[in-house]
Structure formats: C-alpha cells, structure tokens
Amino acid sequence: MQPHSSVDAARKHLTAVDPAALRHARDRLAETGIARLGFLLPYRVKRALAAEALTMLDHHQSWIAPGAEAPERHAIDLGPREVDARGQCIPQLYDCELLRHSLTTVATEPVLPCPGPERYAVRRRQHDDADSQWHWDDYAFALILVVECPPLEEGGFVQTVAHTRRDWDHSDVYRTLTRNPIQSWELQPLDLYLMRSDTTLHRVHPFAHGRRTIVGMSFASIDDLGREQTYGTPAEGLLSEVPVITKQAQ
Numbered sequence: 396m397q398p399h400s401s402v403d404a405a406r407k408h409l410t411a412v413d414p415a416a417l418r419h420a421r422d423r424l425a426e427t428g429i430a431r432l433g434f435l436l437p438y439r440v441k442r443a444l445a446a447e448a449l450t451m452l453d454h455h456q457s458w459i460a461p462g463a464e465a466p467e468r469h470a471i472d473l474g475p476r477e478v479d480a481r482g483q484c485i486p487q488l489y490d491c492e493l494l495r496h497s498l499t500t501v502a503t504e505p506v507l508p509c510p511g512p513e514r515y516a517v518r519r520r521q522h523d524d525a526d527s528q529w530h531w532d533d534y535a536f537a538l539i540l541v542v543e544c545p546p547l548e549e550g551g552f553v554q555t556v557a558h559t560r561r562d563w564d565h566s567d568v569y570r571t572l573t574r575n576p577i578q579s580w581e582l583q584p585l586d587l588y589l590m591r592s593d594t595t596l597h598r599v600h601p602f603a604h605g606r607r608t609i610v611g612m613s614f615a616s617i618d619d620l621g622r623e624q625t626y627g628t629p630a631e632g633l634l635s636e637v638p639v640i641t642k643q644a645q
Contacts, residue, residue, distance in 0.1 A: 401439070401440050401443040401444075401484050401487075401488070402440075402484070402487045402488055402491060404437055404439060404440050405436055405437070405440045405488060405491060405493075405494065406491065406493050408435075408436060408437045408440070409435070409436075409491075409493040409494060409496075409497055410493065412434065412435060412497060413434070416434050417497065417500045417501055420432055420501045420589070421500065421501045421502075421503060424501055424502065424589060424591060425503070426557070427555070427557050427578060428555055428556075428557030428558065428590060428591045428594065428595030429553075429555055429557075429578075429580065429588055429589070429590045429591070429595065430501055430588060430589050430590075431586065431587070431588050432501070432538075432587045432588055432589050433585070433586055433587050435494075435497055435587060436587060438585070440484075440488075441540060441585045441587060442585065443484050444484050444485060444488065444540055444542075444610055445540065445542040445584070445585060445610070447482050447483070447484045447485060448482075448485070448517040448542050448608065448610050449542065449543075449608070450481075451473055451477065451478070451481050451482055451517055452471055452473070452517060452519055452608065454481075455471060455473060455477070469519075469520075469521035469523065469524050470518075470519065470520050470521065470524045470525075471517075471518070471519045472516060472517075472518050473516060473517040473518075474512065474513075474516050475512055475513075475514050475515055475516070476512075477517075478515055478516070478517060482517075485515055485517070485610060485612075486515070488612075489508070489514055489515050489612050490508070495507070495508075495614070498536065498538065498589060498614065501589060502536060502589070502591070504616060504617070505616065505617055506535075506536050506614045506615075506616075507614060507615045507616070507617070507619075507620065508614065508615065509534055509613050509614060509615045509619075510615065510620060511533075513533060513534065513613045514612065514613060515610070515611065515612045515613070516610075516611050517542075517608070517609070517610055517611075518608070518609050518611060519543075519606055519607070519608040520599070520606060520607045520608075521605075521606045522545070522549075522602050522603055522604050522605055522606065526601045527598045527599040527600075527601070528565075528598060529556075529565075529568050529572065529596055529597070529598045530565060530568075530596070530597065530598065531559075531561040531562065531565075531592065531593055531594070531595070531596055531597075532592035532593055532613065533593075533613075533619075534592070534593065534613045534614060534615045534616070534619050535591065535592065535593045535594075535614065535615060535616035535618070535619055536589060536590070536591065536592060536593075536613070536614040536615070536616070537589070537590045537592040537611060537612070537613055537614075538587070538588075538589050538611070538612040538613075538614065539587070539588055539589075539590065539609050539610070539611050539612075540585070540586075540587050540609060540610040540611075541582050541583065541584055541585065541586045541587075541588075541607075541608075541609055542584060542585075542608040542609055542610060543584055543605075543606055543607060543608040544582055544583070544584060544605075544607045544608075545602045545603075545604060545605035545606070545607065546605075547581050549602045549603050549604050549605055550600045550601050550602030550603055551599060551600060551601075551602035551605070551607050552579055552580055552581050552582060552599070552600050553579070553580045553582060553597060553598075553599055553600075554577055554578065554579045554580070554597065554598055554599075554600055555577070555578050555579075555580065555590070555595050555596065555597045556571060556572065556575045556576070556577055556578070556595065556596040556597070557575075557578070557591075557594070557595050558575075558594060558595075559571050559575060559594055559595065559596045560594070561593050561594060568596065571596055572596070575596075579600070592613075593616075593619075
C-alpha cells in the first residue's frame with residue numbers, strides 16, 4: 396500500500412468514526428490513563444505502518460557509517476531523523492490533522508505536535524535487553540501501535556498507574572507504586588492505544604522470550620508548549636494549531 400493512499404484511507408476512515416466509540420475511549424482514558432483506539436485506523440493502514448517499521452528495522456544496520464562500530468545491545472531505537480529519511484507513512488500520519496482532532500476528542504483537551512525531536516520513533520526490544528523501568532514521559536500523550544509483542548504468558552504486557560504526579564527525576568517512583576493500584580494490559584500485534592503518559596506511570600513488564608516492536612508517536616498539551624517556551628525551546632506557531640474543542644467533543 397502506497398504511503399499517500401494509506402494516509403488518504405486513514406483520513407476517509409477518520410471522518411466516519413463512530414462518536415460513541417470516541418466517547419467510550421474518552422471515558423476510559425479519563426478513568427485509567429489509557430484507551431484502546433484500534434477502531435481509529437483501518438486494518439490496512441495499521442498494517443502499512445507496521446510494515447514500514449519492520450522494513451526500517453531490518454535495514455538499519457546498513458545505514459551505519461563504514462568503519463563505525465555497531466551497537467552491542469539488541470535494542471533498536473530509530474528516532475525522527477531515521478524515520479523521516481527512510482519512512483513515509485509514519486511522518487505523514489503524524490501530521491494528519493484529522494487524527495489529532497480525534498485524539499483531542501478522546502483527551503478532551505488539545506493534542507498538539509511536539510515542538511522537540513521526540514515526535515515519533517520505531518523501537519524494538521529483545522527478551523534479553525535491559526528491563527523497561529517505570530517512568531513518565533516528557534510529553535502529555537503517547538499514541539502507540541504495537542507491531543510485535545510476545546504472547547501474554549511470556550510477559551511483555553503494559554503496566555500502568557494512572558493519575559500520578561510526574562516526578563521529573565524519578566526519585567519517588569517506588570512510593571508512587573506502593574500507594575496506588577497497578578493495572579496490566581494485554582496487547583496484540585496491531586493494537587493501537589493512547590496513553591496520558593505524563594501522569595500515568597508506566598512500564599513494559601519483563602518478558603522471557605521473543606521481542607517487542609512498536610511505532611510510538613508523542614504529542615504535546617498546551618502546558619507542555621508553555622513549559623518548552625519557558626525553557627527556551629522554540630514552539631512558535633504551534634499554539635496557532637490548537638483545535639477548538641466543541642461541546643460534542645467534551
């Protein structure tokens with residue numbers, strides 16, 4: 396499926412998304428800090444995104460400059476520079492205004508492009524990589540497409556603690572874990588979910604075999620943009636993209 400046709404298919408699908416499904420996702424995000432959004436994109440678009448991610452991962456070793464040492468660890472993180480150079484579907488979908496409008500409806504507040512270099516990434520973790528640590532993200536929202544994951548009995552599922560206070564130096568993680576309920580989420584390949592990732596403490600549970608691959612997209616809140624401007628990161632023009640949340644979206 397060609398990149399442009401994938402994004403066109405996504406736009407067409409997004410214009411016809413059931414408002415009841417968006418309301419249900421809104422309630423789940425508000426309650427648990429995470430909402431499954433598999434209905435938001437058609438299967439063929441999710442499959443095209445996954446195929447693009449896998450192709451980039453399969454060829455990433457050939458991009459290493461001659462004479463440079465390849466990383467010893469198995470984990471692979473392809474950031475915006477690599478994705479922009481080698482991919483098309485992922486960057487184009489990230490810039491889709493209809494997608495952000497739907498995410499805004501679910502979040503009940505503006506969901507905006509990130510001003511920094513953390514917009515999107517393709518990440519792969521092997522079973523013998525270092526375990527994922529409990530953490531909060533730098534930006535308010537994370538949209539995740541699961542490309543590959545181990546079966547539930549092997550681990551690799553997502554765990555969350557909703558409605559927590561982001562601790563920038565992560566010094567208070569254990570106290571947060573002991574004072575709040577932990578929820579666990581079984582996910583399958585091509586599952587899509589939105590997380591309120593700045594106030595939802597989260598991690599991927601260690602897994603014994605296999606690998607986990609995702610396409611991750613980070614989005615900012617108005618507060619994030621204000622913080623970036625305070626600390627000198629350019630955010631000009633992004634506030635002009637703030638969508639109006641209608642009464643129906645709330």
